[in-house]
Amino acid sequence: xxxxxxxxxxxxxxxxxxxxxxxxxxxxxxxxxxxxxxxxxxxxxxxxxxxxxxxxxxxxxxxxxxxxxxxxxxxxxxxxxxxxxxxxxxxxxxxxxxxxxxxxxxxxxxxxxxxxxxxxxxxxxxxxxxxxxxxxxxxxxxxxxxxxxxxxxxxxxxxxxxxxxxxxxxxxxxxxxxxxxxxxxxxxxxxxxxxxxxxxxxxxxxxxxxxxxxxxxxxxxxxxxxxxxxxxxxxxxxxxxxxxxxxxxxxxxxxxxxxxxxxxxxxxxxxxxxxxxxxxxxxxxxxxxxxxx
Amino acid sequence: xxxxxxxxxxxxxxxxxxxxxxxxxxxxxxxxxxxxxxxxxxxxxxxxxxxxxxxxxxxxxxxxxxxxxxxxxxxxxxxxxxxxxxxxxxxxxxxxxxxxxxxxxxxxxxxxxxxxxxxxxxxxxxxxxxxxxxxxxxxxxxxxxxxxxxxxxxxxxxxxxxxxxxxxxxxxxxxxxxxxxxxxxxxxxxxxxxxxxxxxxxxxxxxxxxxxxxxxxxxxxxxxxxxxxxxxxxxxxxxxxxxxxxxxxxxxxxxxxxxxxxxxxxxxxxxxxxxxxxxxxxxxxxxxxxxxxxxxxxxx
Numbered sequence: 097x098x099x100x101x102x103x104x105x106x107x108x109x110x111x112x113x114x115x116x117x118x119x120x121x122x123x124x125x126x127x128x129x130x131x132x133x134x135x136x137x138x139x140x141x142x143x144x145x146x147x148x149x150x151x152x153x154x155x156x157x158x159x160x161x162x163x164x165x166x167x168x169x170x171x172x173x174x175x176x177x178x179x180x181x182x183x184x185x186x187x188x189x190x191x192x193x194x195x196x197x198x199x200x201x202x203x204x205x206x207x208x209x210x211x212x213x214x215x216x217x218x219x220x221x222x223x224x225x226x227x228x229x230x231x232x233x234x235x236x237x238x239x240x241x242x243x244x245x246x247x248x249x250x251x252x253x254x255x256x257x258x259x260x261x262x263x264x265x266x267x268x269x270x271x272x273x274x275x276x277x278x279x280x281x282x283x284x285x286x287x288x289x290x291x292x293x294x295x296x297x298x299x300x301x302x303x304x305x306x307x308x309x310x311x312x313x314x315x316x317x318x319x320x321x322x323x324x325x326x327x328x329x330x331x332x333x334x335x336x337x338x339x340x341x342x343x344x345x346x347x348x349x350x351x352x353x354x355x356x357x358x359x360x361x362x363x364x365x366x367x368x369x370x371x372x373x374x375x376x377x378x379x380x381x382x383x384x385x386x387x388x389x
Numbered sequence: 390x391x392x393x394x395x396x397x398x399x400x401x402x403x404x405x406x407x408x409x410x411x412x413x414x415x416x417x418x419x420x421x422x423x424x425x426x427x428x429x430x431x432x433x434x435x436x437x438x439x440x441x442x443x444x445x446x447x448x449x450x451x452x453x454x455x456x457x458x459x460x461x462x463x464x465x466x467x468x469x470x471x472x473x474x475x476x477x478x479x480x481x482x483x484x485x486x487x488x489x490x491x492x493x494x495x496x497x498x499x500x501x502x503x504x505x506x507x508x509x510x511x512x513x514x515x516x517x518x519x520x521x522x523x524x525x526x527x528x529x530x531x532x533x534x535x536x537x538x539x540x541x542x543x544x545x546x547x548x549x550x551x552x553x554x555x556x557x558x559x560x561x562x563x564x565x566x567x568x569x570x571x572x573x574x575x576x577x578x579x580x581x582x583x584x585x586x587x588x589x590x591x592x593x594x595x596x597x598x599x600x601x602x603x604x605x606x607x608x609x610x611x612x613x614x615x616x617x618x619x620x621x622x623x624x625x626x627x628x629x630x631x632x633x634x635x636x637x638x639x640x641x642x643x644x645x646x647x648x649x650x651x652x653x654x655x656x657x658x659x660x661x662x663x664x665x666x667x668x669x670x671x672x673x674x675x676x677x678x679x680x681x682x683x684x685x686x687x688x689x
Contacts, residue, residue: 189563191559191562191563194559194562219565219566219567220565221565222562222563222564222565223564223565226563226564227563229556229559229560229563231556233554233556233557233559233560234560235557235560235561235575235579236557236579237575237578237579245561245564245566245574245575246564246565246566248574249564249565249566249570249574250565295560298560298564299563299564302564302565
């Protein structure tokens with residue numbers, strides 16, 4: 097089967113031929129051979145997971161995950177609700193620490209460092225691996241203060257430097273032109289899509305290397321979704337982006353590599369083209385063709 | 390499916406009930422408003438009828454000193470209870486685990502706020518006066534009043550923090566802020582308008598308090614407005630001097646005063662108290678709005 101023609105429906109409903117007007121050209125060349133499949137990406141592996149098990153109390157939410165995520169690529173986690181994709185994402189910046197009774201075994205590394213080692217500085221880890229949430233969560237303060245919140249926490253005090261961070265971060269999040277005249281206005285006065293891009297800008301402001309996005313467009317309208325998808329094409333040049341999405345077309349549109357989770361297991365993980373054209377596992381095929389999930 | 394005439398009848402009946410209930414709510418609200426206006430109007434009228442400027446003078450004949458004592462005492466009480474109450478509220482809402490113990494603490498705090506003030510007064514007398522071998526003094530009064538204020542501020546702080554969406558804290562932590570940084574830089578500023586409500590309630594309690602001050606701040610006041618030696622008992626700013634407040638003055642004027650115009654003085658004090666509480670509320674709200682605007686930007 098060939099999904100390429102199906103995935104060419106953009107979220108605003110317009111029909112576009114594949115690979116002509118997509119947010120960005122996916123990297124077609126698969127170079128990294130892993131146990132699962134060939135991954136798109138240069139040689140450098142940013143994130144590794146080895147035999148990762150995660151328990152919420154007695155419930156095992158992740159079962160023996162082994163993954164290598166290449167640098168400067170967009171990796172999508174897909175799968176039905178409750179499959180562990182968000183949980184897996186949250187292990188990467190240790191937001192699961194906040195959940196009571198959450199227990200982790202196995203190893204998670206970023207640039208080869210074990211992030212669950214006892215001497216890990218969690219605040220520095222979260223600075224390196226920024227997170228954008230499903231529901232846009234701007235702080236109840238001005239747009240300007242939202243963006244400078246992180247840098248100030250991490251010790252930037254110089255006003256000129258902060259101004260510069262605000263401008264570059266908002267530009268990187270494609271929001272600058274819309275808000276540059278009202279930076280002192282409340283962030284809560286922005287529309288939903290603008291709020292989500294503000295959250296992306298806020299995350300970029302602390303200069304992470306990894307962007308973790310937990311269904312960032314699921315609460316947004318098609319136009320806003322498109323803007324954020326466009327944005328990701330630019331972001332991957334500088335960041336390693338991981339996006340959790342329940343929208344397979346979105347994964348097909350924006351991801352270089354896609355990982356399919358089911359019941360806490362990583363079923364299939366390969367470059368997006370292979371994943372959607374020749375899924376190796378029958379469960380993957382059934383899921384992406386919409387026969388379950 | 391019911392028949393059309395019957396549907397019409399039901400619809401008409403529902404509309405009549407709706408109108409009837411709306412009428413009742415308006416009547417109740419109007420009655421309460423009327424009561425309030427009548428009460429405030431009566432107090433203000435009586436207070437300022439037969440008013441002479443020397444009644445406000447800062448001497449033994451006027452109530453200027455009492456007015457000053459009231460404000461000074463409330464400020465002292467708030468200086469003690471606001472930081473303590475906010476810190477206690479932050480502990481209860483952000484740090485304490487939700488256990489039987491913390492629920493018990495919360496019940497204790499709530500009970501404290503409904504404790505009869507004469508009990509607080511006698512407790513204050515025992516602890517702040519007898520045990521320290523001091524005379525009646527304003528600081529003891531302020532401490533007694535802060536016992537009353539503390540639970541109000543603690544509870545509103547707890548509720549304000551609990552009412553914040555969990556996403557705020559998550560977002561802040563995800564940016565690499567510590568729990569404490571998140572509280573200081575984002576959660577607490579976002580709570581200020583609601584905490585201010587608690588402060589207003591607490592201050593109102595302080596302005597009107599009499600029983601708790603009877604045996605702590607004392608019933609006398611003797612100030613020398615040219616004496617600024619803080620250790621002198623006649624210096625207005627010395628917190629270790631006795632200080633009668635307006636509420637106590639009302640009580641004294643109506644019970645034990647032998648002055649010819651004692652009734653008039655009591656009425657005036659009541660009127661001033663009402664205006665003061667009103668003024669403080671307006672001021673605090675304006676301040677809160679200003680802080681909120683500064684924090685959140687001008688829109689919304």
